[in-house]
Amino acid sequence: MPTLPPERQRSPEVDTHQLREAALSFGSDAERYDRARPRYPDALVNRIATRGARVLDVGCGTGIVARQLQAAGCEVLGVEPDARMADVARRLGVETEVATFEAWDPGGWEFDAVVAGQAWHWVDPVAGAAKAAQVLRHSGRLAAFWNVFLLPPEVANAFAAVYRRVLPNSPFNLDALTKQPLDDAYRTLSTKAVDGMRGTGAFSEPEEWRCDWEWSYTRDAWLDQVPTHGALTRLPPDKLAEILEGIGAAIDSVGGGFTMRYTTVVVTATRTAEVR
Numbered sequence: 001m002p003t004l005p006p007e008r009q010r011s012p013e014v015d016t017h018q019l020r021e022a023a024l025s026f027g028s029d030a031e032r033y034d035r036a037r038p039r040y041p042d043a044l045v046n047r048i049a050t051r052g053a054r055v056l057d058v059g060c061g062t063g064i065v066a067r068q069l070q071a072a073g074c075e076v077l078g079v080e081p082d083a084r085m086a087d088v089a090r091r092l093g094v095e096t097e098v099a100t101f102e103a104w105d106p107g108g109w110e111f112d113a114v115v116a117g118q119a120w121h122w123v124d125p126v127a128g129a130a131k132a133a134q135v136l137r138h139s140g141r142l143a144a145f146w147n148v149f150l151l152p153p154e155v156a157n158a159f160a161a162v163y164r165r166v167l168p169n170s171p172f173n174l175d176a177l178t179k180q181p182l183d184d185a186y187r188t189l190s191t192k193a194v195d196g197m198r199g200t201g202a203f204s205e206p207e208e209w210r211c212d213w214e215w216s217y218t219r220d221a222w223l224d225q226v227p228t229h230g231a232l233t234r235l236p237p238d239k240l241a242e243i244l245e246g247i248g249a250a251i252d253s254v255g256g257g258f259t260m261r262y263t264t265v266v267v268t269a270t271r272t273a274e275v276r
Helices: 026-036 042-048 064-071 083-091 125-135 153-166 175-179 184-200 219-228 237-253
Strands: 054-058 075-080 095-098 111-117 136-150 207-218 257-270
Touching: 026 083, 026 219, 042 064, 042 136, 042 207, 042 257, 054 064, 054 125, 064 075, 064 111, 075 083, 083 095, 111 125, 125 136, 125 184, 136 184, 153 237, 184 257, 207 219, 219 237
Parallel strands: 054 075, 054 111, 075 095, 111 136
Antiparallel strands: 136 257, 207 257
16 A cells, blocks of 8 residues: 555556566565554455465565455465465465566465465566466466555645655655645556456456545554655655654644545456467
């Protein structure tokens, strides 16, 4: 979940799955990532996979999704390209193999579901969908999902002011933080996921599911999460410190906390045929 909106339109030949340095930046503080990042609604977890299902978690990170699925009675294997993130996942009880999904060798494994929480945009959507179809049993489900957030207006405006002051030459579209509809920032990601699934010829027509929920943040809880956001994981320490100081002051000005509205957006389809 980014604190900043996606960057302004890149050149068409550059996709997020090609930005390997960015994809591997989250492991710089994997313990904080696991501690601070939001989870996913139980209703969604239970809808994706039933008790006893074998699930592959793509880009599992520290195992946030995987552990929720384990708690729901699933057997989960994680695939994660960052060894630092994978180490935390293993330590917290998730069997995890280190590889990009596109290059991963399934070794004959088959799964009832393949999931990717906040990670499918780091996977080639065409190659990833084809790989998922290869490892899914017939009628198995592929589900890519993202937590989309909407800050309260007064908080959004205050945060945007901090970013403009500290990062005046930022490539990020800060107007979107306050003006963009809830899920516009993720429309490109979900569209690419849909196109990849359709392109294999192996899936049913993709569906979009939504789960609305809220979470209340204290000042300290939000500041703990901020350094894990993709826009900030590679900032110099002095700039990050300025961002944290400014955001902390902004939260203090609205009473020391706020309630975030989330929508978890899911793109999903079931395997109905072999890959063409």
